[in-house]
Amino acid sequence: MAKLRRDGCYFWVTWLTRLLAGEDACEWSAWFRGRHDSRSWDRVPGDFDQAGWQMAHTAMVNETRERWEGLDHKVFTERQNGFSLRGNAGTLGGRPDLIARTGDSGTVIDVKTGKPNPAHVVQVMIYMYAVPRAMGRHQGVVFNGQVAYGDHVVDVPADAVDGLFVERLSGLVSRLGSDAAARRVPSPGECRFCPITAADCPERAEDEGPEQGLTTDF
Numbered sequence: 001m002a003k004l005r006r007d008g009c010y011f012w013v014t015w016l017t018r019l020l021a022g023e024d025a026c027e028w029s030a031w032f033r034g035r036h037d038s039r040s041w042d043r044v045p046g047d048f049d050q051a052g053w054q055m056a057h058t059a060m061v062n063e064t065r066e067r068w069e070g071l072d073h074k075v076f077t078e079r080q081n082g083f084s085l086r087g088n089a090g091t092l093g094g095r096p097d098l099i100a101r102t103g104d105s106g107t108v109i110d111v112k113t114g115k116p117n118p119a120h121v122v123q124v125m126i127y128m129y130a131v132p133r134a135m136g137r138h139q140g141v142v143f144n145g146q147v148a149y150g151d152h153v154v155d156v157p158a159d160a161v162d163g164l165f166v167e168r169l170s171g172l173v174s175r176l177g178s179d180a181a182a183r184r185v186p187s188p189g190e191c192r193f194c195p196i197t198a199a200d201c202p203e204r205a206e207d208e209g210p211e212q213g214l215t216t217d218f
Contacts, residue, residue, distance in 0.1 A: 089177025
């Protein structure tokens, strides 16, 4: 049986990006994971090639780091970038792939091996907001952002993280940190990527292929 975390709610940035981007609708999954000890509930077995992805991602991170170092930036890499930003509703945790600094300006870079996706930009925007607030060495720095793909980059200007974005991010974290369960919106498209089993989510939807509709004359 899933047990509540002893130190309050904890949400990884990657759990929030598709919700903020409007690509996912089921906030309950992030609510459940954020409130419960990760060792206390079973996960759906996956067939993702973690080793293959890790090698490809590491190669891209190294290439991107070398490019920014060639532009005379000091570059912080992966595990140097882990942060925990505490708030009233819970703690927001994340780890950008790269943070490039020159003086009082910087760029947060996340490397993606897959196809471009709006949620990737949202992820970088959350990092741009959180890093200078959660990490002492970057306090006061104004960050731009960048999503780096294999064949192109997407730049994210600092002013993209405006009041409206912060309001939406704060609202989502507040809902996820509430004692009242967040909305549950089960669908095959989302549930197939959700790690929570039917033991904890009886409403979990199974992928049964496209729904067959009625016939018509047109």
